[in-house]
Amino acid sequence: xxxxxxxxxxxxxxxxxxxxxxxxxxxxxxxKLKVLLNRSELSVGELLNVTAKVYAEGVPVKGVLxxxxxxxxxGKPRHISxxxxxxxxxxxxxxxxxxxxxxxxxTVYVAISRTSIKRVIAIRxxxxxxxxxxxxxxxxxxxxPRATVMLFDTYGKRIVYTHxxxxxxxxxxxxxxxxxxxxxxxxxxxxxxxxxVKGKELLILCEIYDLTIIVKEKYTGxxxxxxxxxxxxxxxxxxxxxxxxxxxxxxxxxxxxxLYEIRYDNKKLVMNVTRSETILIxxxxxxxxxxxxxxxxxxxxxxxxxxxxxxxxRKRKTRHQRGSEHSSSNSEEV
Amino acid sequence: xxxxxxxVKRFSLPLGLLLVLISVIVNFLSLNYPWSxxxxxxxxxxxxASLQVMIITSSLVTLISFYLYFKRIEPTVPIIVSLIIDxxxxxxxxxxxxxxxxxxxxxxxxxxxxxxxxxxxxTLKIGxxxxxxxxxxxxxxx
Numbered sequence: 283x284x285x286x287x288x289x290x291x292x293x294x295x296x297x298x299x300x301x302x303x304x305x306x307x308x309x310x311x312x313x314k315l316k317v318l319l320n321r322s323e324l325s326v327g328e329l330l331n332v333t334a335k336v337y338a339e340g341v342p343v344k345g346v347l348x349x350x351x352x353x354x355x356x357g358k359p360r361h362i363s364x365x366x367x368x369x370x371x372x373x374x375x376x377x378x379x380x381x382x383x384x385x386x387x388x389t390v391y392v393a394i395s396r397t398s399i400k401r402v403i404a405i406r407x408x409x410x411x412x413x414x415x416x417x418x419x420x421x422x423x424x425x426x427p428r429a430t431v432m433l434f435d436t437y438g439k440r441i442v443y444t445h446x447x448x449x450x451x452x453x454x455x456x457x458x459x460x461x462x463x464x465x466x467x468x469x470x471x472x473x474x475x476x477x478x479v480k481g482k483e484l485l486i487l488c489e490i491y492d493l494t495i496i497v498k499e500k501y502t503g504x505x506x507x508x509x510x511x512x513x514x515x516x517x518x519x520x521x522x523x524x525x526x527x528x529x530x531x532x533x534x535x536x537x538x539x540x541l542y543e544i545r546y547d548n549k550k551l552v553m554n555v556t557r558s559e560t561i562l563i564x565x566x567x568x569x570x571x572x573x574x575x576x577x578x579x580x581x582x583x584x585x586x587x588x589x590x591x592x593x594x595x596r597k598r599k600t601r602h603q604r605g606s607e608h609s610s611s612n613s614e615e616v
Numbered sequence: 617x618x619x620x621x622x623x624v625k626r627f628s629l630p631l632g633l634l635l636v637l638i639s640v641i642v643n644f645l646s647l648n649y650p651w652s653x654x655x656x657x658x659x660x661x662x663x664x665a666s667l668q669v670m671i672i673t674s675s676l677v678t679l680i681s682f683y684l685y686f687k688r689i690e691p692t693v694p695i696i697v698s699l700i701i702d703x704x705x706x707x708x709x710x711x712x713x714x715x716x717x718x719x720x721x722x723x724x725x726x727x728x729x730x731x732x733x734x735x736x737x738x739t740l741k742i743g744x745x746x747x748x749x750x751x752x753x754x755x756x757x758x
Contacts, residue, residue: 499712504655506656506712507655508656508714509714526656547713566713567711567713568711570710571652571706571717572706575703575706575728578699578725579732582695582699582739
């Protein structure tokens, strides 16, 4: 009896499960999947856009899980991802064709999760290197010559190690795509970011700034020409002398981010350079060459004043003496 | 035969006035030379009108001392006034950062030193030059 019961129970369970599966699959089978690719032929490094649209009876379905799988020519899965449809029943996948992927015919599988609904589309991946003109500029737009350029792929493997020429340009022969670009200038990293190589030119603005130093004279406000200013980097201890032009301006180009010591006329000024700036320096004028003239004037004046005082005293004394003599003679007469 | 000396004329010229005269000439000479390089700009009386005016004024004021002397009035005051003008010239040309001085400045300084010395000599009434114009005559003792 027990065996009969247990058999009947298991039979019922199987029956229920089969019914459940059939109902769910019938619901799922009512879904429709439409897949669109932005391109059928891609180069490594380029982006593949896969747009999957799920709708049932002409109405977009929200919250349906859509799976994406890309297989290489050998049938090896290269990319797998899952996405959920939005209000419009759309799930978008953006896949960058990696530099490490071999060229050839790839198969893109798009399927609705836990259903047998799927679409299979073939794409072609080509590997085509191109010349890219990498131009390194300062924030002020000046070319950056003799800078070290290092290009890494997204896995951190160094692909390029080169230097810019006098025009700040470096020619690279690479695949289009995403890279990590590092630029070193005078031992300092002036650029360390992810870049996307698309066209034939890549313009990079490095963290290099210009410092405009205006030197003015205190009290007179005159701009000082040919005035020496020393700029020392506290990070590298490198220092250089600059001289102001006829307009009293010294232009310090190619400064990397950091602390700098500006020395002028036995004075120091420390500043943190984080952007291109203009600073005004006021210098006190010297009176060295006025002193001799002033001394001559003072000596002459003092001697003149002393002599005048002595003369005045003598005059007073004489008047006093004459006065006393006059009074004594008057009294004698009386 | 003896020679007799007869004084025809006697002058008493103060050394101070002689120095003043030389100083005026030196001061005028400074008009032809650059004075300094101030704030990177060359200062020359030919291109700096105010400096030119100051130099000429100083020289003219100095010359007043001659007039005053011959009028028997104290001649020191115009000399001191001209020294003040010279100091102003000096301030105008050298009051700057990293000023460099040239011939004009040194000539002016020399002129000022002479004027200063002259004013001291005139004030203290020293350095009187006695000039005698003499005539020699032969005298027969017999």
